Amino acid sequence: MAMGRPREFDADAALDQAMEVFWRHGYEGATIAQLTEAMGINPPSLYAAFGNKEGLLKAALDRYTAKRAAWMEGVLNAPTARDVAERMLMGTADSQTDPDNPPGCLLVQGGLACGTGSENVPFELAARRALTEDQLRERFVRAKKEGDLKQTADAAALARYLSAVSAGMGVMASSGADREALRQVANVSVKVFEEQSTKR
Amino acid sequence: MAMGRPREFDADAALDQAMEVFWRHGYEGATIAQLTEAMGINPPSLYAAFGNKEGLLKAALDRYTAKRAAWMEGVLNAPTARDVAERMLMGTADSQTDPDNPPGCLLVQGGLACGTGSENVPFELAARRALTEDQLRERFVRAKKEGDLKQTADAAALARYLSAVSAGMGVMASSGADREALRQVANVSVKVFEEQSTKR
DNA sequence: CCATATCTGTAGCGAACACTACATTTATGG
DNA sequence: CCATAAATGTAGTGTTCGCTACAGATATGG
Numbered sequence: 001m002a003m004g005r006p007r008e009f010d011a012d013a014a015l016d017q018a019m020e021v022f023w024r025h026g027y028e029g030a031t032i033a034q035l036t037e038a039m040g041i042n043p044p045s046l047y048a049a050f051g052n053k054e055g056l057l058k059a060a061l062d063r064y065t066a067k068r069a070a071w072m073e074g075v076l077n078a079p080t081a082r083d084v085a086e087r088m089l090m091g092t093a094d095s096q097t098d099p100d101n102p103p104g105c106l107l108v109q110g111g112l113a114c115g116t117g118s119e120n121v122p123f124e125l126a127a128r129r130a131l132t133e134d135q136l137r138e139r140f141v142r143a144k145k146e147g148d149l150k151q152t153a154d155a156a157a158l159a160r161y162l163s164a165v166s167a168g169m170g171v172m173a174s175s176g177a178d179r180e181a182l183r184q185v186a187n188v189s190v191k192v193f194e195e196q197s198t199k200r
Numbered sequence: 201m202a203m204g205r206p207r208e209f210d211a212d213a214a215l216d217q218a219m220e221v222f223w224r225h226g227y228e229g230a231t232i233a234q235l236t237e238a239m240g241i242n243p244p245s246l247y248a249a250f251g252n253k254e255g256l257l258k259a260a261l262d263r264y265t266a267k268r269a270a271w272m273e274g275v276l277n278a279p280t281a282r283d284v285a286e287r288m289l290m291g292t293a294d295s296q297t298d299p300d301n302p303p304g305c306l307l308v309q310g311g312l313a314c315g316t317g318s319e320n321v322p323f324e325l326a327a328r329r330a331l332t333e334d335q336l337r338e339r340f341v342r343a344k345k346e347g348d349l350k351q352t353a354d355a356a357a358l359a360r361y362l363s364a365v366s367a368g369m370g371v372m373a374s375s376g377a378d379r380e381a382l383r384q385v386a387n388v389s390v391k392v393f394e395e396q397s398t399k400r
Numbered sequence: 401c402c403a404t405a406t407c408t409g410t411a412g413c414g415a416a417c418a419c420t421a422c423a424t425t426t427a428t429g430g
Numbered sequence: 431c432c433a434t435a436a437a438t439g440t441a442g443t444g445t446t447c448g449c450t451a452c453a454g455a456t457a458t459g460g
Binding site for chain 2: 023024025026028029030031034102104108109110111112113114115116118122123125126129154156157158160161163164165166167168169170171172174175176181184185187188189191192195
Binding site: 203206207242 | 405409
């Protein structure tokens with residue numbers, strides 16, 4: 001069997017560039033011309049590798065979550081629920097205002113409402129946001145078992161709350177909120193967990 | 201001076217329909233064809249009345265905030281900072297899951313990141329979100345003067361926090377979160393204000 | 401009743417969109 | 431060294447986008 005001509009570009013490096021275009025302009029605002037230029041390839045290479053624009057988005061989202069996995073593991077490994085919340089929100093504040101990437105969060109501004117024909121893009125983003133929320137909820141269930149979170153605490157509600165605050169910070173960051181503003185929000189938000197924690 | 205042929209459609213009623221299209225599909229996802237059909241007019245009437253697509257969005261945003269003004273006044277008239285927060289977040293949870301309008305918040309999903317040529321749409325939305333945050337901040341300054349909010353409380357940070365939570369709830373609502381889920385977030389969020397309030 | 405001014409509907413403008421046909425190039429398997 | 435298979439670059443495809451020219455309709459001012 002012949003194997004065909006090998007790909008000349010690095011798919012991961014190209015995805016990093018595509019990710020940034022989607023991040024900055026949203027799914028519908030990003031054009032194939034912008035994407036191919038940033039990726040350093042021509043349209044046929046893009047379509048051969050990723051199928052279509054939506055396939056490219058999914059691949060970029062996979063890479064986005066993969067890159068954040070290590071950080072997220074560090075968040076979940078914090079000793080207490082309160083520390084999980086603090087690491088989560090402070091890390092979110094910092095990454096959403098990191099000059100090395102576009103402001104905000106790809107999973108938020110990538111496309112909350114889309115036009116006819118792209119209806120599942122918002123669902124795609126929502127599904128990936130939900131994964132983080134699930135991880136947090138399970139972590140808080142564990143925190144209750146371990147006793148650092150009150151038995152009366154609602155793990156699902158707390159996880160949803162953290163998810164909402166992160167998304168809200170993403171909205172603010174996307175329109176220019178600076179790091180200090182987001183850290184203020186994080187600091188206020190964490191107080192909820194101090195009230196829900198057992199005294200030490 | 202001649203006055204010309206009078207307009208045959210009701211501008212406010214047409215704006216209500218345009219608002220809903222922008223709300224459901226976002227600025228870039230909404231097409232002129234969808235807008236004109238929903239508004240019951242033809243493109244020349246739209247352009248004569250609102251200039252262009254962005255002008256129509258601004259007019260729709262004006263109407264959106266005008267319609268919410270009465271509700272917002274009720275929020276700010278709550279007796280204490282804690283009650284302001286509760287009314288704000290509970291009302292947000294309800295309106296963002298009201299079956300009479302699209303899920304979520306127009307000022308959030310209308311367009312956080314846009315393509316080349318629509319760069320000021322996100323700023324337009326952000327400016328209007330900032331107005332609400334300003335109102336909240338001033339209300340919390342008043343609450344400190346009136347004594348129901350601790351003197352150590354940071355009015356600006358609390359306003360930003362409420363703004364972030366509302367936006368985050370909008371993100372969740374846009375992807376199908378139900379009313380109960382948003383109310384859970386609201387309930388958790390309000391706890392911050394109980395800690396920042398003076399004992400009674 | 402006419403001149404002027406504005407709205408309305410039809411019809412279509414140029415540009416940009418996502419996407420692809422096709423010939424060429426570059427690898428592998430035998 | 432040839433047949434096969436896949437990626438590439440050029441140069442488009444048809445469609446949809448926001449927007450508008452134009453002619454006819456409908457009001458007012460004098």
